[in-house]
Amino acid sequence: MRYHTIVLAVLACMLFLLLISGSNDDSFSSLEGSRVDQTFDYYLTTVDSTQFSPEGESEYRLQAERIVHYPYPEYATIDSPRLIIYESQAGPWFLSAVYGTIRQDIERSEERLDLSENVVVQHTDADGQTYNIYTDELTIYLTSKYLSTESEILFETMNREISSLGMTADLTTRHFTFLSQVKGRYE
Secondary structure, three states: HHHHHHHHHHHHHHHHHHHHHHHHOOOOOOOOOOOOOOOEEEEEEEEEEEEEOOOEEEEEEEEEEEEEEOOOOEEEEOOOEEEEEEEOOOOOEEEEOEEEEEEEEOOOOOEEEEEEEEEEEEEEEEOOOOEEEEEEEEEEEEOEEEEEOOOOOOEEEEOOEEEEEEEEEEEEOOEEEEEEEEEEOOO
């Protein structure tokens, strides 16, 4: 009888130590597959979020497999971001990538979304003109709807193909500036 009591007491102590060591574990702050070696404060999975203007109109919609938020400095990493930017006069812009990071841009006083790996931008305007942009990295300023990249890009329309090292674009006016090493083909 005394032997069983000692064994049970030892097992209870071992279980207690395992529970305490598990609760002090940093497994909550290290997320499997995370690209950042920093403690996060929360994460979201299967995200589908819409940003509205003060007038109640949809400005953009962000979908993602996972968003991980980091408090210091404040930013969030995004896995498989898909962004839809709505235009009042034309069709929406569709942007997708493998990864993204969203943060506040102090200089521009607006949120910026940095997309990376297999970035694709697609748009069909009211006249039926289709735009496709392919690059490895792209920054979009969400309020002003302004794009920029210093990476190589491929810009395609129905009858044009332009490659460039770097590009800026204002999505509201559809004004594109190709920065250097520009090559084009028109059919």
